[in-house]
Amino acid sequence: xxxxxxxxxxxxxxxxxxxxxxxxxxxxxxxxxxxxxxxxxxxxxxxxxxxxxxxxxxxxxxxxxxxxxxxxxxxxxxxxxxxxxxxxxxxxxxxxxxxxxxxxxxxxxxxxxxxxxxxxxxxxxxxxxxxxxxxxxxxxxxxxxxxxxxxxxxxxxxxxxxxxxxxxxxxxxxxxxxxxxxxxxxxxxxxxxxxxxxxxxxxxxxxxxxxxxxxxxxxxxxxxxxxxxxxxxxxxxxxxxxxxxxxxxxxxxxxxxxxxxxxxxxxxxxxxxxxxxxxxxxxxxxxxxxxxxxxxxxxxxxxxxxxxxxxxxxxxxxxxxxxxxxxxxxxxxxxxxxxxxxxxxxxxxxxxxxxxxxxxxxxxxxxxxxxxxxxxxxxxxxxxxxxxxxxxxxxxxxxxx
Numbered sequence: 001x002x003x004x005x006x007x008x009x010x011x012x013x014x015x016x017x018x019x020x021x022x023x024x025x026x027x028x029x030x031x032x033x034x035x036x037x038x039x040x041x042x043x044x045x046x047x048x049x050x051x052x053x054x055x056x057x058x059x060x061x062x063x064x065x066x067x068x069x070x071x072x073x074x075x076x077x078x079x080x081x082x083x084x085x086x087x088x089x090x091x092x093x094x095x096x097x098x099x100x101x102x103x104x105x106x107x108x109x110x111x112x113x114x115x116x117x118x119x120x121x122x123x124x125x126x127x128x129x130x131x132x133x134x135x136x137x138x139x140x141x142x143x144x145x146x147x148x149x150x151x152x153x154x155x156x157x158x159x160x161x162x163x164x165x166x167x168x169x170x171x172x173x174x175x176x177x178x179x180x181x182x183x184x185x186x187x188x189x190x191x192x193x194x195x196x197x198x199x200x201x202x203x204x205x206x207x208x209x210x211x212x213x214x215x216x217x218x219x220x221x222x223x224x225x226x227x228x229x230x231x232x233x234x235x236x237x238x239x240x241x242x243x244x245x246x247x248x249x250x251x252x253x254x255x256x257x258x259x260x261x262x263x264x265x266x267x268x269x270x271x272x273x274x275x276x277x278x279x280x281x282x283x284x285x286x287x288x289x290x291x292x293x294x295x296x297x298x299x300x301x302x303x304x305x306x307x308x309x310x311x312x313x314x315x316x317x318x319x320x321x322x323x324x325x326x327x328x329x330x331x332x333x334x335x336x337x338x339x340x341x342x343x344x345x346x347x348x349x350x351x352x353x354x355x356x357x358x359x360x361x362x363x364x365x366x367x368x369x370x371x372x373x374x375x376x377x378x379x380x381x382x383x384x385x386x387x388x389x390x391x392x393x394x395x396x397x398x399x400x401x
Contacts, residue, residue, distance in 0.1 A: 008032050009320070010078055012053065012105065013044075014069065014094075015086025015297075018338075018372040020044045022302025023086055025378060026312045035081075037072060043373065046381040066093040073101050082316050083107040084297070088119045088164070091296045108221075108315040110295060114269035118295045122163045122200045128290060131268060133261045135290045136203040147185055150201065155182050157206065159241070160189060163198045171195055175241035178204070205280045205289050209236040212244070213255045213288065215262055216276040216304050218314040220324060223267050227327040229309040230255050231300075231336075237345035243299065245342035246365060249307055249334045255279065258288035265290070272318070274301070274311045299372065303336040306370050335369035340389065342366065 010033040013023050020036060021044045028034045028049035037053040038044050045052075056075035060068070069090065073083075083105040085091040095112040097105075109115070117123045125138035139150055141160070159176040162168035169175055177192070179185040185201060192199050205211075212233035219225050232254070235246040252259055258279045266275065276298035278291040297312065304311055307330040317324050342362065349356040374382035 009316075010035060010081040011316070012073075012076075012081050012083050013037070013086060014084070014090040016042045016044065018043065018299050019086045019297050019301060021047060021381065022300070022305065022372065023084055023297050023312055024049050025302060025375065026305050027084075027316075029377075030313070043381050043385065046384050048378050048380065064093075065089045066096045069093040070097060070101065073097070073105055079104070081105055082319055084312070084315065085109075086297045088294075088296065091115055092119065106319040108273045108319040110269065110271045110273055114271050115295050117269060118293045120163045121161055121202075121292065122198070124290075124293070125200060125202070127268070128265065131264060133265060133290065134287050136205055138203070139201040141189060141199055141201050144186060144189065147182060147189065147201070150182075152182065154201070154203065155179060155185055157204045158185070158201055159204050160185065160192060160199045161202045162192070163200060168192075168197055171197075174238070176202075178240065205282050207280065207283045209233045209244075211281045211283060212236070212291075213250070213258065213279045213281065214244075214247075214276060215252075215255060215259055215279065216274075216298065216301075216309065216311065218274055218311045218318075219266055219271050220314070220318050221272050223270055223272065225263055225266070226324050227309050227311050227314055228252050228259065229304050229307065229311075229330055230259070231303075235342060235345050237341050237348060239345075239348065243341065244338075245345050246335070246337045246369070247300075247303075248336075249330060249332055251332055255288060258290070261288070261290065262293075265293075271295075274315050276301075300336060302372050303370055306336075307331055307334050335365060336372070337365045337369040338372055339366040340373075340385065 008031060011027040013020050013034060013036045016038050020038055024034050024036055024044055024047060034049060035051050035053040036044055044050055053072060056071050059071060083094060085094045092115055094107050095109055095115055117127055122140050125135060128135040141147060159178045161176045177188045179188055210232060214231045216229040217225055218227040230250050230252045231247045232250045233244045233247050236242045237245050262277050274297050276294040279288040280291055281288050301311065308328050309330050310327065314324050346356065346359065346362050373385060
């Protein structure tokens with residue numbers, strides 16, 4: 001809606017996975033020319049809307065992210081385009097662009113300090129503490145002696161969490177490492193320290209996946225929230241520190257204390273742009289604790305757009321100084337499922353002998369709910385992924401035969 005018109009700028013998407021795919025589809029469907037820079041073989045490269053961004057002759061894929069971004073933008077022939085970074089790395093790099101490139105490629109971004117506060121879990125915890133906002137108890141761990149100063153009771157339900165998570169996830173295949181004693185914490189700390197990561201020790205808030213709620217939206221240049229979208233996690237995989245596999249939209253009123261606290265945080269940071277915040281409701285007292293905030297589009301941005309929450313269009317309009325319009329009401333109870341990971345959640349429950357819904361119930365969700373990869377007007381990313389998964393499964397079975 002906000003992005004329509006005869007003088008639409010091209011859109012430059014930097015990112016990977018379903019985050020970039022959702023953003024690309026949104027702008028392409030609105031009639032924009034969309035150029036994408038992603039990793040070779042990423043799911044977005046299978047989209048009918050994918051157009052690879054031209055790279056300079058001397059492009060160095062191993063250069064720092066900020067240097068790569070600048071080299072790509074300087075080589076582009078287009079005089080002006082909207083820039084949409086879809087990962088922490090690209091968002092941080094966009095804040096460091098020279099002024100001439102920021103003018104030529106407008107983006108809807110927060111100040112650099114705000115971005116780094118939200119992407120660094122240690123800085124975020126300290127900021128929440130200073131503002132008196134609910135969050136899990138967190139402890140900065142710089143050296144082994146820091147663990148010695150923490151009360152024994154903290155280790156009964158805690159985990160080590162990276163200050164910045166993307167590379168940690170690649171190395172340890174998890175967003176965090178559970179610890180149940182000081183000795184476990186020390187052993188895990190030595191392991192992550194040896195791998196080059198900085199971590200914090202954080203309280204683990206108990207409760208099932210349904211205790212997780214997400215608030216997605218958009219804050220404009222005047223630091224006013226113009227779009228709000230609340231959703232509840234119904235299933236997740238892996239069972240600890242995993243991602244949502246099945247969820248439903250809920251009224252903002254359901255998470256009003258969390259919404260109020262989030263707005264306080266974002267205004268304090270003078271935030272601007274798309275955001276997605278994860279909260280967990282403590283079953284012991286009902287408090288919503290902030291887990292993390294994505295300062296950019298997120299995995300399920302396409303789901304939000306599907307529910308008429310136009311965060312991508314608002315970012316475009318705000319970057320260009322155009323009217324944003326108003327967010328229409330979004331449907332309550334709208335479901336979204338990621339079948340590939342939801343199937344893994346089903347298999348895990350079955351392997352653990354846990355009570356679970358029937359496979360027929362799961363399949364019903366896979367058929368009827370919104371899906372981040374499959375789209376009727378752009379089916380190949382999902383079809384190709386399904387064929388690849390089927391081939392891998394057949395090879396495994398033949399190998400066991």
